[in-house]
Amino acid sequence: MKEKKKFSFTPEKLWGIAIFVFFAWFIFAFLVFPNLNTVVSVFYQNGHFTTEVFTKLIHSTKAMRSLRNSLILAPTLSITVGFIGISLVLITEYFDIKGANILRLGYMTTLIYGGIILVSGYKFIYGKTGILTTLFAKIIPSFPIDWFEGYWAVLFVMTFACTSNHMIFLRNAMRSVDFQTVEAAQNMGASQFRILTKVVLPVLTPSLMAVTILTFITGLSATSAPLLVGGQDFQTITPMILTFANNVSSRPLAALLALFLGVATIILLTIMIQIEKRGHYMSVSKVKTTIVKQKIRNPILNVLAHVYAYLLFLIYVIPVALVVLFSFTDSATIASKHLTLSSFTLDNYISIFQKASSYKPFVVSIAYSAIAASFVAIIVLVACRILQKRKDRLGGALEYGLLIPWLLPTTLMALGLITTYNTPRVWMFNKVLTGTSVIMLIGYIIIKIPFTLRMTKAAFFSLDDSLEDAARNMGAKPFYTFMRVQLPIILPTVLAIFALNFNGLLGDYDMSVFMYHPLNKPLGVYIKSLTDSETNADNAALTFVYAVLMMIISAVVMYLVYGRGNKVDKSKD
Amino acid sequence: MIKLEHIEVTFGSFKALKDINIDIHEGEFFTFLGPSGCGKTTTLRTITGFISPSAGTVSVRGKDITHTPIEKRNIGMVFQSYALFPTMTVYENIAFGLQVQKMDKEEIRKKVVEMGKKVDLNEEQLKKKVSELSGGQQQRVAIARALVTNPEIICLDEPLSNLDAKLRVQLRNELKDLQKRFGITTVYVTHDQEEALTLSDRIAVFNKGVIEQIGRPDEIYSHSATEFVCNFIGDINRLTPEFLAGTGADKVEGVDPKKHCYIRLERMHVNETMATDTLKTEAVVEDYEFYGLYIKYTVRAFGQTIKVIEKNSGKTLYKKGDTVTLSYNPADIMQYEG
Numbered sequence: 001m002k003e004k005k006k007f008s009f010t011p012e013k014l015w016g017i018a019i020f021v022f023f024a025w026f027i028f029a030f031l032v033f034p035n036l037n038t039v040v041s042v043f044y045q046n047g048h049f050t051t052e053v054f055t056k057l058i059h060s061t062k063a064m065r066s067l068r069n070s071l072i073l074a075p076t077l078s079i080t081v082g083f084i085g086i087s088l089v090l091i092t093e094y095f096d097i098k099g100a101n102i103l104r105l106g107y108m109t110t111l112i113y114g115g116i117i118l119v120s121g122y123k124f125i126y127g128k129t130g131i132l133t134t135l136f137a138k139i140i141p142s143f144p145i146d147w148f149e150g151y152w153a154v155l156f157v158m159t160f161a162c163t164s165n166h167m168i169f170l171r172n173a174m175r176s177v178d179f180q181t182v183e184a185a186q187n188m189g190a191s192q193f194r195i196l197t198k199v200v201l202p203v204l205t206p207s208l209m210a211v212t213i214l215t216f217i218t219g220l221s222a223t224s225a226p227l228l229v230g231g232q233d234f235q236t237i238t239p240m241i242l243t244f245a246n247n248v249s250s251r252p253l254a255a256l257l258a259l260f261l262g263v264a265t266i267i268l269l270t271i272m273i274q275i276e277k278r279g280h281y282m283s284v285s286k287v288k289t290t291i292v293k294q295k296i297r298n299p300i301l302n303v304l305a306h307v308y309a310y311l312l313f314l315i316y317v318i319p320v321a322l323v324v325l326f327s328f329t330d331s332a333t334i335a336s337k338h339l340t341l342s343s344f345t346l347d348n349y350i351s352i353f354q355k356a357s358s359y360k361p362f363v364v365s366i367a368y369s370a371i372a373a374s375f376v377a378i379i380v381l382v383a384c385r386i387l388q389k390r391k392d393r394l395g396g397a398l399e400y401g402l403l404i405p406w407l408l409p410t411t412l413m414a415l416g417l418i419t420t421y422n423t424p425r426v427w428m429f430n431k432v433l434t435g436t437s438v439i440m441l442i443g444y445i446i447i448k449i450p451f452t453l454r455m456t457k458a459a460f461f462s463l464d465d466s467l468e469d470a471a472r473n474m475g476a477k478p479f480y481t482f483m484r485v486q487l488p489i490i491l492p493t494v495l496a497i498f499a500l501n502f503n504g505l506l507g508d509y510d511m512s513v514f515m516y517h518p519l520n521k522p523l524g525v526y527i528k529s530l531t532d533s534e535t536n537a538d539n540a541a542l543t544f545v546y547a548v549l550m551m552i553i554s555a556v557v558m559y560l561v562y563g564r565g566n567k568v569d570k571s572k573d
Numbered sequence: 574m575i576k577l578e579h580i581e582v583t584f585g586s587f588k589a590l591k592d593i594n595i596d597i598h599e600g601e602f603f604t605f606l607g608p609s610g611c612g613k614t615t616t617l618r619t620i621t622g623f624i625s626p627s628a629g630t631v632s633v634r635g636k637d638i639t640h641t642p643i644e645k646r647n648i649g650m651v652f653q654s655y656a657l658f659p660t661m662t663v664y665e666n667i668a669f670g671l672q673v674q675k676m677d678k679e680e681i682r683k684k685v686v687e688m689g690k691k692v693d694l695n696e697e698q699l700k701k702k703v704s705e706l707s708g709g710q711q712q713r714v715a716i717a718r719a720l721v722t723n724p725e726i727i728c729l730d731e732p733l734s735n736l737d738a739k740l741r742v743q744l745r746n747e748l749k750d751l752q753k754r755f756g757i758t759t760v761y762v763t764h765d766q767e768e769a770l771t772l773s774d775r776i777a778v779f780n781k782g783v784i785e786q787i788g789r790p791d792e793i794y795s796h797s798a799t800e801f802v803c804n805f806i807g808d809i810n811r812l813t814p815e816f817l818a819g820t821g822a823d824k825v826e827g828v829d830p831k832k833h834c835y836i837r838l839e840r841m842h843v844n845e846t847m848a849t850d851t852l853k854t855e856a857v858v859e860d861y862e863f864y865g866l867y868i869k870y871t872v873r874a875f876g877q878t879i880k881v882i883e884k885n886s887g888k889t890l891y892k893k894g895d896t897v898t899l900s901y902n903p904a905d906i907m908q909y910e911g
Contacts, residue, residue: 417883443761467656469656470656470718471658472643473642473644473649473650473719474673474722475643475645485658
């Protein structure tokens, strides 16, 4: 029989209690209460239950139009992104298209060139003073210069901005297709079209469904594209929330719209989880073979496929190429779009490092992103260690609590935080956070926790349990074992996630726009303000330089996280 | 030296170990053998302290260690996966336990190098990452790491199970050699009967959380105490009452055809009667498998299929349909209550 031990406060136990209290406070203060507060602010006003906000919303033409626009954008975007995304995967991985490696690089530019920077790049080409618009206007004087505005412009920009998931997940699914199934179908006399539609594409269906739902959610909560190219007539929910949130009297309306986004996101993610649970098609082949590129046998279709592939390539690459090119030109050239050899200069780059007003947003974003990514890494490491040890209800509550931001849109989280902490709260030591420099840091931390938790937990749980047993057997204490044995093994994963988080936060606009401190404008918000005044060539130059610098940082991060890792893996084979 | 008395381990409502009693002698190579889920690893982990028994005591040299923390038991352990720390060098792996003990750096270096020599790892190999070593070298690192802190006992949990057949045999020999060299009391867990028979001084055969038999390898094999042990160790023929009556075994004193009767394959002979074989019958060859060192015949007599192993002495092989003489000694029959 086990002896009953007397309870005593050992340093380990005190640490345990302190960590438990921290997580309970963190989840309540930042993840649960602000969102509940948003719900309450919609249904309870002056201490009474009310549906007044619903009535207000229904009678608000602007709000209803934004809802309608989002409900039009999300499904249409899912279709266009799905079509383009599948095309990209087929072009790069399935069909024998000449120059596929270069095409793949072009299609993957969205991985390093996204968000507000990408939209501003498209605006530089297709906007009122854009290169193409100017060109068209010269050829056809009656050409409407505001042609790239509204629903079609948003749809176009977002279609080509949202294929990153396809290039990562759907491409992986395509690579896992067992080529022997294709050969078996060929052997039975199936046509290329039949093989594609009946053998290959069905294998991709689960991944395709998952990325389509992610696209739908992105469409529903679109921010930068409608703000920059939506014009007056095509504003969607998030920009509308932003407008309403800026005015205290219309904040309940903002909260209701954010709730709508939240409910829609939860429903869609629940569907996605169900699809994930149903699982992927597993190859039953004993000796799996990799896909051999299929030459399109019909010569006309083959030519058309090549034309289509390169047209897509141009759409992807031109904005990036022009942004890079014009970042090295003077303001006059940017304004006239007329390139000569004498146009090229390094002045834009020099001035960005000389003028405090120019480099400050960059410094602010780097500081915020680095601090937030560090906090996230530490919080999640501690959480994962607890989850590894505690497989009980408390562990479950901790995990689900930390995953809350994964289920809710950024806008709702941001709104919840700013409306909750605009008054002193006891658990926040009676401090007001809204309007301070801290709140954006908190926002940055909480939005990155779910992704970090999922990835770090996977690394933690893949550790061989006997490593810890071996260390304990040799007398090592839990903390010593963690620091010397476990952490060094998972450190590459932790650093990779840190880099991805840092990269993702660097150009953030969606969260920052709600929370930034006017004296510490982050890069995303600053670029948006620069892009608003389209005619100012100096601003455009600054935007291009930021874009190039961010692309370099992203490319380095991507290389460190994926490129180098792949090389190491290959060398092991 | 190690004494387990009335040990019971329960996981929720499942009783993993029921009244386990073992006495392991100083310097002995003692093996826990049994199929998956029989309780052998649970018993080992109870000795090392990773599992607390719900009843019973574990003692070493008469000292009760049932509730002694893992790190204070002075028991080294080699894990199934070796559990070598992948981010550390061979040297750092072996030094880990000594560093935890906060030993002087120079002392650690001396001990690690010395231990390395004992397990045939030179200073160059000590500098390598563990992933750069072969399977055999990794095993030696795991053993060195377990032994460097000078434990009284070493426990090995299926350390050869992940290796291919050839390497397994090679490392088995190395392991036996190391154990002899160090003379340390060793507790070994395996599900491989051949491994247990060749390595051990004594074996405990586990089944469903209980010990079926403890004995020397030859005792376990030739005088299996229970029907389970008899079936689990080696290949065996179960003799039907018809076969026993047909060959006259039912009239031999001590043979009870109502019991479950078994005989080992190599204790029956085809066309080569031994001096002790008092019972004979004609049988028809149904099939044979040629293994090089020996031949396994499948013959049929009195409606029963019998398997026989014959040493390959270069004689002509008997083909399907050949009639042969099958002989055996009824004293080799092992009988168990049904």
